[in-house]
Amino acid sequence: MQNLILNALEKAKTWARLNSPWVLHYNSGSCNGCDIELLATITPRYDVERFGVKLAGSPRHADVLIATGPVTRQSRDRLLRIYQQMPEPRYVMALGACALGGGVFHNCYNTLGGIDAFLPVDVYVPGCPPRPEAIINGVVLLLQKLKGEAVPHGEPQPA
Amino acid sequence: MVNPNLPSAQLAALSLEESQPAPHRLDLRLLPENLLAAVQALVTARWGYLSAIIGLDDGEATLEVLYVFCDGPEVLTLRLPTPRNNAQVPTLTSIIPSAVLFERELREMFGVQVQGLAAQGPLFLADDWPPEVFPLLKDAALPGRLEGTA
Numbered sequence: 001m002q003n004l005i006l007n008a009l010e011k012a013k014t015w016a017r018l019n020s021p022w023v024l025h026y027n028s029g030s031c032n033g034c035d036i037e038l039l040a041t042i043t044p045r046y047d048v049e050r051f052g053v054k055l056a057g058s059p060r061h062a063d064v065l066i067a068t069g070p071v072t073r074q075s076r077d078r079l080l081r082i083y084q085q086m087p088e089p090r091y092v093m094a095l096g097a098c099a100l101g102g103g104v105f106h107n108c109y110n111t112l113g114g115i116d117a118f119l120p121v122d123v124y125v126p127g128c129p130p131r132p133e134a135i136i137n138g139v140v141l142l143l144q145k146l147k148g149e150a151v152p153h154g155e156p157q158p159a
Numbered sequence: 160m161v162n163p164n165l166p167s168a169q170l171a172a173l174s175l176e177e178s179q180p181a182p183h184r185l186d187l188r189l190l191p192e193n194l195l196a197a198v199q200a201l202v203t204a205r206w207g208y209l210s211a212i213i214g215l216d217d218g219e220a221t222l223e224v225l226y227v228f229c230d231g232p233e234v235l236t237l238r239l240p241t242p243r244n245n246a247q248v249p250t251l252t253s254i255i256p257s258a259v260l261f262e263r264e265l266r267e268m269f270g271v272q273v274q275g276l277a278a279q280g281p282l283f284l285a286d287d288w289p290p291e292v293f294p295l296l297k298d299a300a301l302p303g304r305l306e307g308t309a
Binding site: 072 | 284285288295299301
């Protein structure tokens with residue numbers, strides 16, 4: 001009986017999360033290009049809030065961490081601290097070429113690599129910067145992953 | 160030079176050699192002891208403004224410190240050679256107080272001692288950056304990617 005209630009609760013939570021994932025944005029060394037595109041995605045022009053995607057004010061309220069930029073030596077500990085403050089289950093989306101592997105800052109003396117050198121990344125959104133459509137696609141892929149559906153690893157190749 | 164205020168005679172007396180690498184450009188090689196007099200001459204004549212202080216390491220035993228002054232389309236560069244293993248330049252802050260940021264960067268990135276500079280401590284590098292590692296020197300031993308990871 002208790003299991004039944006817990007299962008129902010878990011289902012309700014997943015349902016809520018799918019319909020309104022709250023995101024937290026952190027820039028760990030980006031040039032701000034990706035941040036501007038992310039803002040364009042959230043603000044009325046693309047307006048993902050109509051799908052329930054909303055910026056959370058605190059890591060403790062967030063489901064998804066959207067991280068932009070390479071991880072710099074100075075921001076590494078801050079990035080880890082923000083991630084540790086997020087409640088489980090938590091998801092990470094790496095946004096832009098630099099977050100994927102360092103981008104133009106690769107091997108620079110003050111950067112340590114992409115986001116996945118430090119955090120488990122669920123969705124990679126490439127681009128320099130990625131367009132809002134690409135970011136929305138990334139969110140859709142992440143939601144598919146949350147639902148437990150198979151997630152494609154890229155576009156199907158033309159025959 | 161378009162601006163006639165350039166104190167050419169004074170600068171020529173202070174510099175070792177003069178070259179024009181491109182139109183509107185003038186490069187002067189100076190000894191560090193003549194730097195302040197040259198900068199003072201420019202400031203007194205009201206020629207241009209200090210645009211940047213640049214360290215230059217081309218892998219030789221001598222580093223160069225470049226003081227770039229601009230006036231409209233014109234660029235005047237004072238080039239100071241200084242030995243790599245004991246790099247020293249005087250501070251400009253007694254004449255141009257805002258040069259402090261350039262000089263702190265020069266000290267932090269190239270290990271050039273700026274004599275008379277009051278400000279201490281790091282400016283750009285991370286809090287846990289190892290001391291005595293100057294990242295823009297060609298032979299810098301950069302810390303490993305994950306060294307000291309939390």
